Amino acid sequence: MNKFSILLVTAFFAVTFAPIQAQIKLDERALGALQNGLASFTFSDSDAAVLSKAGVKKLDSINKVAASNDPYTLRLNRVFGKHSNENGLQLNYKVYLTKEVNAFATADGSVRVFSGLMDIMDDNQLLAVIGHEIGHVANHDSRDAMKVAYRKAFVLEGLASQSSTIAKATDSQAGQIGNAIIDCSYSRKQESEADLYSYEFMKRHGYDVNAVAAAFTILAKLSEGNEANFLTKIMSSHPDPKDRAEKAQMRAQADGLYKPYVQKPFSNKATTQKKGGKGSKKKK
Ligand SMILES: [Zn+2]
The missing domain is CATH 1.20.5 (Single alpha-helices involved in coiled-coils or other helix-helix interfaces)
Known part of the structure; x- marks a missing residue:
């Protein structure tokens, strides 16, 4: 040669x-x-955002999403709309029409509230639960959960760890990620920290912080009754609601903000807006 x-x-x-x-x-x-x-596997916030976005898109397609003029959507707009840019997190939110009592927030800033939850919580209690879910995003618990889901749906199938791969999630992978979002269970420590976030969220915005304990008390009572099957994941991933209600109450007491909480009237039905009517004035 x-x-x-x-x-x-x-x-x-x-x-x-x-x-x-x-x-x-x-x-x-x-x-x-x-x-x-x-251990050495890099998985960024933006990887988690891309992945969870695909999962939420899938969940939106298989759940009954309340229309923009649905009374549930209108109520959530009124209660939560002003928080769609919370502490630097860009949030988008929707209601799933289902009897299930649940809510979740994901790393891409998607918040999904189940109408079953809105049927049992007044406005402040609803904010306390959503505040808790946002806490999981702010504390990066949602990202870490996505990392685990990613490993199951992608890496175990021999696919590489690149955002370009994540963007091209197949329908079945998006489905797996969606399931992981719904079935996600956090550690006790993560739950405690999200509870603290919820309390601080309520306090920061001038809401009644006693709604946090009240929301947990409702969940605790429900989990003992016949409606427990509608609670599905919110309870199994949120252990010891009684204990957590007590902790939230102790926080309120330490802050001098404690008072017994009475659930306020609320409605998920279409209502005619009375403008300037007697007694309809609310402090902001
Ligand atoms: Zn939680």
Whole structure:
């Protein structure tokens, strides 16, 4: 073989095998991540946002989303609309029409409130529960949950850890991520920290902080009654509601803000707005 032929052969191998080598490198990365129990595996906030967005899109497509003029949507607009840019988090929200008592917030800032929850909570209690869910996003619990879901839906299938891959989630992967969002269970510590976030959220915006304890008390009572099957995940992922109600009450007492909470009247039905009517004035 002359010098030219050797060059030619070298060039041939370089061109032919370069993509294969790249492929092997990606596989090694995924494999390495598996072997290391994903300890060294990078998964950013934006990865979590892209992934959860795909999951929520799937959930929106399989749940009955309340229309923009639905009384549930109108109530949520009124109660929560002003918080769609909360503490630097850009939030979008929707109501799922279902008897289930649940709510969740995801790393991309999606907040979904189940109408079953709105049927049992007054405005302040609803804010306390949503505040808790937002706490999971602010504290990065939602991102960490997505990391675990990602490993199951992507890495275990041998796919690489890249945002471009996440963006191209298949329908079944989006479904898996959606399930992971609904079934997500947080640790006791994460729950306590989200409870604290909820309390601070209520306090910061001048709402009655006693609604936090009151919301947990409702959930505790429900979990003992016949309607427990509608509670599904909000209870199993939120252990010891009585204990948590007590903690929230102790916080209110320490702040000198404690008073017994009486649930305010609320309605999820279409109402005619009385403007300037007697007694309809509310402090902001
Ligand atoms: Zn929680």
